[in-house]
Amino acid sequence: MATVHLIVGSLVILIYVVVLVGYFRGLGSGPASWVRQLSMAGGALLLLQYALGFSLLGSSDTKPNALHYVFALATILTVGAEHMIAGQEPDPQRRSRIGMLAVLGTLVLTLVAYGIGESTS
Numbered sequence: 001m002a003t004v005h006l007i008v009g010s011l012v013i014l015i016y017v018v019v020l021v022g023y024f025r026g027l028g029s030g031p032a033s034w035v036r037q038l039s040m041a042g043g044a045l046l047l048l049q050y051a052l053g054f055s056l057l058g059s060s061d062t063k064p065n066a067l068h069y070v071f072a073l074a075t076i077l078t079v080g081a082e083h084m085i086a087g088q089e090p091d092p093q094r095r096s097r098i099g100m101l102a103v104l105g106t107l108v109l110t111l112v113a114y115g116i117g118e119s120t121s
Helices: 002-025 033-059 066-086 092-120
Strands: none
Touching: 002 033, 002 092, 033 066, 033 092, 066 092
16 A cells, blocks of 8 residues: 555646646736646545545554654645635636746645655655
């Protein structure tokens, strides 16, 4: 199950890199429709990742550093900001800017959690 957790984590990172590029490309005219859809898919994968992580926590003898959980769960805030604040912004350029910043935060938090998880496994 740890391998599945690692693979899903890698997919989450890849998705948010693509979403970040999509928001960056939309700074002038607004994000393309696929950006929001892919971001929602990334959020769904994050939920799966949480479920896998908590399942591993309950069944494994080796526990990652507690900071792994702190950074991983902190992505709830940045994903929520992207979906709620940026998603409801009427100005397309401002929506891209807010979304890009929120996704950048999600990506940084996810990369830190990934790095901590890898260093302790």
